[in-house]
Amino acid sequence: MLEKKTLRRSHRRRGTFFLFISPWLVGFVLLTIFPLAFGFVISLTNYDGLNLFNLHFTGFKNYLTAIQDPNVQHTFNRTLIWTALNLPTWLILSLLLAVIANQKVKGIGVFRTLFYLPSVIPAVGLVWTWKILLEKNFGLLNAMLDIFRPGTAVGWLTDQAMYGVTAMAVWNGLGAGMIIFLAGLQGIPDELVDAAKVDGANSFRVFWNVVLPMLSPVIFFQLVLGLISAFQQLTIPWLATTSGSIGVPPRGIYLYMINVYQQIFGVGRFGYGMALLWILIFIIIVLTLLVFRTQRYWVYSETEGEG
Amino acid sequence: MKTMMSMQSSQVKKTESLNYLKRFLTYALLILISFILMIPIIWLLITSLKQDIEYLSFPITFLPATPQWGNFTQVFAPVYYFLKHAGMTVFLATVFATLTVFSSALCGYAFARYRDVKANPSLFGIIVAMLIVPSIVTMIPSFMIFAKVHLTGTYWPWVLWGLAGSPYHIFLFRQFFITFPKELEDAAEVDGCTPFGTFGRIFLPNAKAAIATSFILNFLWVWGDWLTPRIYLRADNTTLGVLVNTVFTNPQGQLLTTLTMAGIVIYTLPVVIIFFIGQRYILKGIVTSGLAGR
Numbered sequence: 022m023l024e025k026k027t028l029r030r031s032h033r034r035r036g037t038f039f040l041f042i043s044p045w046l047v048g049f050v051l052l053t054i055f056p057l058a059f060g061f062v063i064s065l066t067n068y069d070g071l072n073l074f075n076l077h078f079t080g081f082k083n084y085l086t087a088i089q090d091p092n093v094q095h096t097f098n099r100t101l102i103w104t105a106l107n108l109p110t111w112l113i114l115s116l117l118l119a120v121i122a123n124q125k126v127k128g129i130g131v132f133r134t135l136f137y138l139p140s141v142i143p144a145v146g147l148v149w150t151w152k153i154l155l156e157k158n159f160g161l162l163n164a165m166l167d168i169f170r171p172g173t174a175v176g177w178l179t180d181q182a183m184y185g186v187t188a189m190a191v192w193n194g195l196g197a198g199m200i201i202f203l204a205g206l207q208g209i210p211d212e213l214v215d216a217a218k219v220d221g222a223n224s225f226r227v228f229w230n231v232v233l234p235m236l237s238p239v240i241f242f243q244l245v246l247g248l249i250s251a252f253q254q255l256t257i258p259w260l261a262t263t264s265g266s267i268g269v270p271p272r273g274i275y276l277y278m279i280n281v282y283q284q285i286f287g288v289g290r291f292g293y294g295m296a297l298l299w300i301l302i303f304i305i306i307v308l309t310l311l312v313f314r315t316q317r318y319w320v321y322s323e324t325e326g327e328g
Numbered sequence: 329m330k331t332m333m334s335m336q337s338s339q340v341k342k343t344e345s346l347n348y349l350k351r352f353l354t355y356a357l358l359i360l361i362s363f364i365l366m367i368p369i370i371w372l373l374i375t376s377l378k379q380d381i382e383y384l385s386f387p388i389t390f391l392p393a394t395p396q397w398g399n400f401t402q403v404f405a406p407v408y409y410f411l412k413h414a415g416m417t418v419f420l421a422t423v424f425a426t427l428t429v430f431s432s433a434l435c436g437y438a439f440a441r442y443r444d445v446k447a448n449p450s451l452f453g454i455i456v457a458m459l460i461v462p463s464i465v466t467m468i469p470s471f472m473i474f475a476k477v478h479l480t481g482t483y484w485p486w487v488l489w490g491l492a493g494s495p496y497h498i499f500l501f502r503q504f505f506i507t508f509p510k511e512l513e514d515a516a517e518v519d520g521c522t523p524f525g526t527f528g529r530i531f532l533p534n535a536k537a538a539i540a541t542s543f544i545l546n547f548l549w550v551w552g553d554w555l556t557p558r559i560y561l562r563a564d565n566t567t568l569g570v571l572v573n574t575v576f577t578n579p580q581g582q583l584l585t586t587l588t589m590a591g592i593v594i595y596t597l598p599v600v601i602i603f604f605i606g607q608r609y610i611l612k613g614i615v616t617s618g619l620a621g622r
Contacts, residue, residue, distance in 0.1 A: 031444065034442060034445060035445050035446075037438075037442065037523040038438050038442040038445040038447075038448065039447075041434050041435060041442070041523075041527070042435045042439070042451065044431045044434065044435065044491055044492055045432075045435040045455075045493045045498060048431075048488070048489070048491060048492020048493065049454070049492065051492075052466070052470060052488060052489065052492055053458070053461075053466050056466045056469035056472075056473055057469065059469050059473060060468070060472075063472065121357065124358070126351060126354055126358075129358075132358045134604075134607065135362040135365065135366065136365060137603075138365070138366075138369070138600070138603075139365055139369075141548070141599055141600060141603040142596055142599065142600075143551060143552025143553075143554075143569060144552060144553075144554050145570075145572060145573045145592070145595065146595060146599075149372075149589065150368045150371075150372045150592065151368060153372065153589065154367075154368055154371060158386065159383055159384055159385075159386070161367075161371055161388065164387065164388035167387075192365070195365070197614060200614050245460070249460055249462060253462045253465070255464065256554055256555050260554065281468070286559065291472065295468075295469065298465060298468060301465075302465055305462070
């Protein structure tokens with residue numbers, strides 16, 4: 022009797038659970054799984070947005086074309102350079118900023134707010150703020166450089182766009198990175214740092230041998246997320262290097278996703294674009310797994326052997 | 329003077345002045361870094377007060393001869409439809425944020441309080457996995473589907489996305505609701521609350537902080553998003569971010585830079601104000617799930 026009652030109760034609880042998560046579950050199937058599967062099917066066809074009545078399966082032809090396309094290779098290389106430039110710069114600078122924001126002085130809250138402020142600015146605001154700094158002929162940066170080296174006119178958003186866009190993306194990401202590193206720093210017990218100091222370690226040694234290892238899980242986490250977001254970067258480089266609704270970004274910053282966007286919405290090669298998108302998903306998964314594999318060599322975990 | 333002091337007090341004085349020096353250097357560093365980080369924002373504000381001819385001058389003019397406050401009224405000129413699109417964006421962001429908060433709270437509640445259900449951990453695993461799946465990956469194929477059912481150019485995709493909740497916010501609410509004591513649930517059940525009543529009348533009213541965090545983040549996401557409205561919406565019902573990026577031109581179609589800057593300032597200002605007011609919630613939200621909202 023009692024058993025039956027608990028069984029009924031657990032059934033009821035199961036029903037309630039599924040009822041409560043049903044909005045997400047239905048949405049997940051219809052708005053995530055279905056589009057992904059649909060995108061994959063499209064990637065196997067010659068769909069160009071108009072030829073629905075002349076549609077036929079082409080197998081993995083789009084994938085083969087993509088792999089052999091020198092344009093795709095170019096965008097992939099550019100994305101690698103973009104990631105290699107952005108990710109370490111962002112990680113190191115936001116960690117440094119967090120260390121500075123972790124100083125225990127009066128009014129530090131005000132400085133933390135100021136440090137975070139660049140991160141709240143939306144993409145369109147960000148790119149315009151930086152366009153007037155980096156503009157070749159009228160920008161502030163070249164005007165400043167001109168004082169030291171007259172005649173400077175570096176195209177920070179044209180031929181040197183890789184550096185110009187990196188600067189704005191890093192500036193935009195610093196605050197968010199800092200906040201997470203700050204939370205990590207504050208999680209390090211004071212006794213540990215004090216003990217190291219008593220043992221005669223200087224500030225640098227304390228940072229290198231105590232703080233950094235304790236922070237490695239946070240660094241790892243930031244690295245994974247940063248990697249994923251660097252590979253799919255589109256909005257900031259696109260907006261920064263085009264003007265108005267016309268034009269495409271210069272070759273130097275022609276990243277992988279920019280090409281995907283252009284293939285689909287510019288040229289209308291939906292099938293091909295979807296294949297490119299699936300290749301990117303595959304690359305991101307492989308890279309993430311690779312980074313996870315390196316975890317045990319450098320990420321500190323308190324319960325040894327669990328990670 | 330110094331010779332008159334005892335050895336000890338000079339020692340004290342020395343460490344004291346060393347402390348002063350250290351604190352002075354710390355503040356100097358903090359101020360310097362703040363200033364460097366603020367340069368782009370300061371330059372944006374200055375440029376928004378210039379005439380285009382001053383922006384386009386060589387050599388550079390640092391300050392406008394007379395501040396062009398008129399730029400800020402010009403932004404609202406009827407030809408640009410700035411206010412109309414600002415209103416649309418507020419509407420869209422409010423609808424999306426409200427729906428997302430409600431769905432995510434309900435779902436996060438179920439994941440937090442129904443841990444005895446067998447399917448819970450594996451389904452929650454999907455949520456965690458979805459945290460790192462880039463949204464752009466589903467956005468483009470979704471566009472084709474929405475286009476087929478003629479929902480592009482409308483706000484319906486946002487309604488559906490809102491109804492479905494977001495993994496990030498489900499995660500946020502789950503972490504929040506998991507801290508509540510079990511007794512709260514039991515007491516509600518004894519009092520004859522339905523499961524939904526327990527959620528709606530007991531838990532939700534106690535989740536104001538999480539609701540505020542989630543609402544602000546969702547609102548700011550729609551406000552700041554450029555790509556989704558650029559792809560999904562028409563020029564006449566798009567969000568403010570898409571509008572300010574291209575709208576400020578002269579009749580010949582040339583971009584008016586300083587006017588655009590004024591537009592950017594007005595477009596960004598609400599975000600900064602919301603950040604200052606809701607700072608506590610926003611930063612908590614980012615740290616709780618350890619994810620930067622990008």
